[in-house]
Amino acid sequence: MLVRGAVLLVLGLWLSNPSPAAEPKSADASSAAAALRAADQEWLRVFAAKDLERSVAMCLESGSVLAPNAPRATGQQAIRALFAGFFAIPDLTLAWHPSDARAAKSGDLGYTTGDYQMSFKDPSGKTVSDRGKYVTVWEKQRDGSWRVQLDIFNSDVPVEPPSQ
Amino acid sequence: MLVRGAVLLVLGLWLSNPSPAAEPKSADASSAAAALRAADQEWLRVFAAKDLERSVAMCLESGSVLAPNAPRATGQQAIRALFAGFFAIPDLTLAWHPSDARAAKSGDLGYTTGDYQMSFKDPSGKTVSDRGKYVTVWEKQRDGSWRVQLDIFNSDVPVEPPSQ
Numbered sequence: 001m002l003v004r005g006a007v008l009l010v011l012g013l014w015l016s017n018p019s020p021a022a023e024p025k026s027a028d029a030s031s032a033a034a035a036l037r038a039a040d041q042e043w044l045r046v047f048a049a050k051d052l053e054r055s056v057a058m059c060l061e062s063g064s065v066l067a068p069n070a071p072r073a074t075g076q077q078a079i080r081a082l083f084a085g086f087f088a089i090p091d092l093t094l095a096w097h098p099s100d101a102r103a104a105k106s107g108d109l110g111y112t113t114g115d116y117q118m119s120f121k122d123p124s125g126k127t128v129s130d131r132g133k134y135v136t137v138w139e140k141q142r143d144g145s146w147r148v149q150l151d152i153f154n155s156d157v158p159v160e161p162p163s164q
Numbered sequence: 165m166l167v168r169g170a171v172l173l174v175l176g177l178w179l180s181n182p183s184p185a186a187e188p189k190s191a192d193a194s195s196a197a198a199a200l201r202a203a204d205q206e207w208l209r210v211f212a213a214k215d216l217e218r219s220v221a222m223c224l225e226s227g228s229v230l231a232p233n234a235p236r237a238t239g240q241q242a243i244r245a246l247f248a249g250f251f252a253i254p255d256l257t258l259a260w261h262p263s264d265a266r267a268a269k270s271g272d273l274g275y276t277t278g279d280y281q282m283s284f285k286d287p288s289g290k291t292v293s294d295r296g297k298y299v300t301v302w303e304k305q306r307d308g309s310w311r312v313q314l315d316i317f318n319s320d321v322p323v324e325p326p327s328q
Contacts, residue, residue: 064277066297068232068318072279102313104268111275111301113228113314115236133230135299135316137275149266150277152299154232154318 032103032110036138039146040098040112043136048094050087056080059148060139066152090121096134103140110146112136116153132156196267196274200302203310204262204276207300212258214251220244223312224303230316254285260298267304274310276300280317296320 039058046054056076059065064074065082073082086092096116103110118130134153138146203222210218220240223229228238229246237246250256260280267274282294298317302310 066277066299066318069321069323071320072297102273104270104273106268106270106272108270109266109268109273109275111273111314113230133236133316135230135301135314137299137301150275150299152297152316152318154230154316156235157233159233 028107029103029105032107033101036101036103036110036112036146037098039138040096040101040114040136043148044094044096047083050092052080052083052087055083059151063148064150065148066150068154091127092118092120094118108140110138110140112138115156130155130157192271193267193269196271197265200265200267200274200276200310201262203302204260204265204278204300207312208260211247214256216244216247216251219247223315227312228314229312230314232318255291256282256284258282272304274302274304276302279320294319294321 043055043058046058056079059076059079061076062074063076063079064072065079066072067082070082073079086094094116095118096114098112098114100114101110101112113135114133116130116132116134118132119127122128132153132155134151136148136152137150139149140146207219207222210222220243223240223243225240226238227240227243228236229243230236231246234246237243250258258280259282260278262276262278264278265274265276277297277299279295279297282296283291286292296317296319298315300312300316301314303313304310
């Protein structure tokens with residue numbers, strides 16, 4: 001796995017991470033940004049609960065999840081396989097928090113971006129922590145809900161040079 | 165560095181990568197998507213030429229570039245430092261191509277997403293290749309140009325397990 005580093009700050013950040021609000025441009029933009037933040041955190045809620053069907057259902061059938069060191073997963077079937085792999089990682093804990101959210105004036109497209117914290121047990125039983133950043137692009141549906149068109153993330157942690 | 169793998173497919177892809185068009189939703193949306201693709205490839209042109217000032221100038225002052233294994237670079241000063249680091253990598257070649265581009269109906273926000281190919285020489289002089297994927301979020305300016313609010317990418321290449 002890519003993830004390196006030792007500090008176990010996951011739980012603390014999980015409970016108390018501040019999310020500074022984006023500068024609102026108008027009442028509509030502010031309301032749409034709040035709806036995007038809510039969708040972002042609803043996705044976290046079902047993901048952290050390892051609810052595979054609800055986690056996948058937040059993504060559009062045309063949507064893609066772009067995980068590091070894996071090919072682009074496009075469509076709900078490929079995204080389900082990717083998430084099932086995540087949920088099978090021993091002792092996985094994961095949280096993310098949007099530091100910015102913005103919707104287009106037309107309210108049909110928007111994004112959230114922020115930081116994530118993750119930890120899990122590697123095959124030797126050692127707890128590994130990771131932290132990084134993400135961008136999620138959302139599309140508003142006819143029923144007013146926001147769903148994921150694109151999600152991509154990567155680690156902040158520097159990579160150690162190869163040992164040979 | 166993260167990048168692993170051996171196949172030197174960079175130059176071939178650079179010259180001939182196909183870019184399947186997104187399904188246009190209207191003449192406006194199609195025109196905006198074309199403008200986004202053009203902005204995406206203009207950014208590649210100045211980046212591949214290692215033109216630091218023009219590469220940075222494509223990014224908003226509020227913009228962020230989210231590179232793997234590095235902290236989020238927000239603002240033109242931080243982005244300039246990040247890009248200067250890239251341009252100092254020996255024998256760096258880099259290309260990317262949008263496979264999808266979409267703008268909001270209001271035409272103020274949009275994204276491009278696609279694949280990248282990269283190669284460079286590591287400290288031992290060995291050529292290293294990488295390939296991966298990216299998402300760029302663009303905001304349209306008053307003068308009609310599109311500039312980068314968010315750019316994030318990660319590798320497709322699996323990571324080798326730690327050697328110890």
